[in-house]
Amino acid sequence: MLYLTLRHYEYTCAVAQHGSLSAAAQALNVSQPALSTALARIEDHLGQALFVRRRGTPLSLTPQGRDFAKAAQKLLQQASRLEAPDGASPVVQNLVIGCFSDLAPFVLAPALRELRQAFPDLTVTTKTLGFAQLISGLLQGEIDLAVTYDLGLDAGFTRQVIDNRAPLALLTPDHELARHSSLSLAQLAREPLVLSQEGLSVQHMLALFKSLGLTPRISHRAASLEVLRSLAANGEGVGISYSAPPITQSYDGKAIVNIPIRDSCALEPVIITSHGAPKPDSVLARALDILSKTLRPPPPGAGLRPSADE
Structure with a gap:
């Protein structure tokens, strides 16, 4: 009987993050056929499909796959923490940035550019959502940082104001x-x-x-x-x-x-927020600092805030 290893969990998480076998195989430094075979064995062992496969479209998680990938990511983080000296925080391998849908056309591209330059070894992905979905994603740990308006957030969220918009x-x-x-x-x-x-x-x-x-x-x-x-x-x-x-x-x-x-x-603040305060000198703290500098608008009349005369 096949028992899943940490490597199997890593394979599942990589495919979930990249949405394709080829991109995940490249990130994991394994061949695509080997990854495909391993994924088939994982699903066979679990007795359920983790991904929806449609020709010409990215792989997407099934509801069961979404739950499994989320639990697998937590398991990988726990294993990394156990192996780290003095119980240090695990090395962050991916960074998920959420953005309120109306703000995304203004801030998403520069945010991705700066974060990928600062963290070339990380997988930086984005989610463009409404307010309620962003808050839910932050609370559930599916989103690390979000750029949004300061609506519906309680004291459990860290805020960095980058603009005040009329x-x-x-x-x-x-x-x-x-x-x-x-x-x-x-x-x-x-x-x-x-x-x-x-x-x-x-x-x-x-x-x-x-x-x-x-x-x-x-x-x-x-x-x-x-x-x-x-x-x-x-x-x-x-x-x-x-x-x-x-x-x-x-x-x-x-x-x-x-x-x-x-x-x-x-007037409404535009903020970068996370659920809880990032640890000093952590990837999240550095990413928050980078985004606050990158997305802060230039003087009125340019940048994020449109000119009324244009």
């Missing part, structure tokens, strides 16, 4: 409010609004209006930032977003303008 109103150029250099929530409360359908995002926006004694009128809840921008550019309402890009057209070619909302209560 929301933008998205309008057609011929809208009567488009002539203003800034707008207030009171002015926008009289207009039909296009908001994100993301749970915490829309709750946050509605709470801002409520704090000022205002009752907004929502015409649409958009499934994505580009849908929101398109609806606003086609006159379906005034869009509100913290992450609107500094471009003057929507995907369908319609002209659109971005005007900052000036209410101080609407």
Whole structure:
């Protein structure tokens, strides 16, 4: 009877991380046929498939495979800790960065570039998610660091503020409010609004209006930032977003303008967060420091925060 070894667990985790046998084999320095044979033996021993195999698509974990890979990663970390002198922390082999979906187009590429340069021996992967999924991933240890807005996080999370953003109103150029250099929530409360359908995002926006004694009128809840921008550019309402890009057209070619909302209560911190405080001089601590420097925007008018005149 075959008993699984730590090497078998390592094989499973590598395939789960890379999504392909060829990439995992290269990372493990084994041949692809040997890895494929070992994976088949692991699944045969367990009596269940760990991966879904479809021609032309990356390998993906089955629900059982997801649970097994998560437990296997913990086992590998425990083994590494046992072998380390004085019970030192295990060597981190992969780093998972989460990012709120609306922020990802602005921050994900530079974050990956800097982290891969700083940690060439690590596998750096990313997850682009909504607020609730990011928090769940951090709590369950599936995400190491996340770039997001400071919504829905309790005192158990470490925060590093990298920006404070004002929301933008998205309008057609011929809208009567488009002539203003800034707008207030009171002015926008009289207009039909296009908001994100993301749970915490829309709750946050509605709470801002409520704090000022205002009752907004929502015409649409958009499934994505580009849908929101398109609806606003086609006159379906005034869009509100913290992450609107500094471009003057929507995907369908319609002209659109971005005007900052000036209410101080609407400023929202952009943060890098982890669940718990990373140990000093650890990979996570160094990664957090690198990201805070890389993603901190330049002076107003450039960088992460779009210019209202663009």
